[in-house]
Amino acid sequence: MNSTRPELSTPPKLAQGALRVVALGGLGEIGRNMTVFEFGGKLLIVDCGVLFPEEHHPGVDLILPDFTAIRDRINDVVAVVLTHGHEDHIGGLPYLLRERADIPLVGSRLTLAFIKTKLKEHRINPKTVQVGEGNRKKFGPFDLEFLAVNHSIPDGLAVAIRTGAGMVLHTGDFKMDQFPLDGRITDLAGFARLGEEGVDLFLSDSTNAEVPGFTVSEQDLAPAIDEVFRTTPKRIIISSFASHIHRIQQILDSAHSHGRKVAFVGRSMVRNMATARELGYLKVPRGLVIDFKELEKLPDHKTVFVCTGSQGEPMAALARMANRDHVININEGDTVLLASSLIPGNESAIYRLINDLTGMGAKVVHKGNAKVHVSGHASAGELVYCYNLVRPKNVLPVHGERRHLQANADLAIKTGVNPKRVIIAKDGTTIDLKDGVATVSGQIPAGHVFVEGASVGGATVESLQDRRALAEDGAITVLAIIDPGTGELVETPEFFARGFVHNQDDFIPAITAIEKALASAPKPGRRGGGTWDPEPLIADTVGRWVRRAYRRSPVITAIVVDA
Incomplete structure (x- = not known):
């Protein structure tokens, strides 16, 4: 197994006919996902996300990838492929497009819709190319094929990248839910077909590589969510990611069946749900969703507030409610449902939020005490299944902290991948693919760029x-x-x-x-x-x-x- 070493130097000029791969984020962390592919003098980017600050980042709003390595070559970028619409994969786009506004953004219908509304706030009118599963398009020397993958947000895509140096398969974030709420399963037949053709480098989601077995189906959450609605005598306040449409759909279904009205709270939640509803990804019964000011006039047992802040973010709606800094006050007898996982690094903030809400008299239901959330990422059993289908020549685990990358690498080796062809890299490590062999060639700068209000990169x-x-x-x-x-x-x-x-x-x-x-x-x-x-x-x-x-x-x- 190849692990990167701190003494790596600047990589040499890319050899003729070789493909270079470098992650500017997403290796050794959960977030900031951005991978750059270089071939034939051109660059292709997959995802451009943000990392949310932890307690040791005082005053920081967002953390971006470092664009220094591509800034002088920004005109060589043929496209940015976006695997799905989560912030850790699209949140850095407004800052990348400041470097060059006309870079084509390639993604699915929902992903591009989320991007357009986000970029509108930054007064950027992007150039977009909509694709879907089964589509195949060329951008410069990169021949791209898109495959459906199941995740915690609709319209996720994996991408196969064909070049003269070989084929790369990038899963994006995925799992293998066989009973997804939208009926859209991961295209395992497509993975197998690509495996038969020959996958020279496999970039696989590592987030749940330490978790044995298979990830629980989204459908299995319905009883626990329904239990909250059935037993809560007063108001229900539910916090979720603003992009978690599947979970919001389950909440809307339970609210409708129990005769409660729903209001969305928080700018990103209102914006994203309006987009999802308009495009038909969110099914909302007539009259179910109303303005929160109207909702406050109804009896407590008829109300549901859906807001942001499930990760304890200080400026999100739920944290402001816990601090008595919001128009919605938490009262004795209310139930707060945290319909999300604990992102590594956010545990302290989340537990502090739970304690604060409990101290206010609310009952707090979360993943630790009820089955109200399942991961959007493949567990070890699913990853092994994919390795056996794809049979890649080389493996580069992505999307995870070091322990997740290591666990994913170990799974690849157990399925028969040559240990010398499994690379555990860190942000900025360059990997060159030539003649079917992937090797570490060097290291480039890939540090954190801190955003504070309107200031980008000022903090160090x-x-x-x-x-x-x-x-x-x-x-x-x-x-x-x-x-x-x-x-x-x-x-x-x-x-x-x-x-x-x-x-x-x-x-x-x-x-x-x-x-x-x-x-x-x-x-x-x-x-x-x-x-x-x-x-x-x-x-x-x-x-x-x-x-x-x-x-x-x-x-x-x-x-x-x-x-």
């Missing part, structure tokens, strides 16, 4: 470290007046602390440390004495003293004024 890993230090340890500013001729203190330094618990007398030892550091430093103007820069000297001295004395690391700023 270092600035986020400073924010965490400010939040945990506070800040100290040192004001020192120094004689520029002698380099000595003229007056006792002043210390201004925020978030750092102290008394002014606590800093007396720090003053001594500053005096010693200045005395031992090169003096200003002395020949051969080096550069005189007292501010970083003072900041470093105070920082070392604080760490020794208090075992804390506040942000230290030194301001020096010449006497």
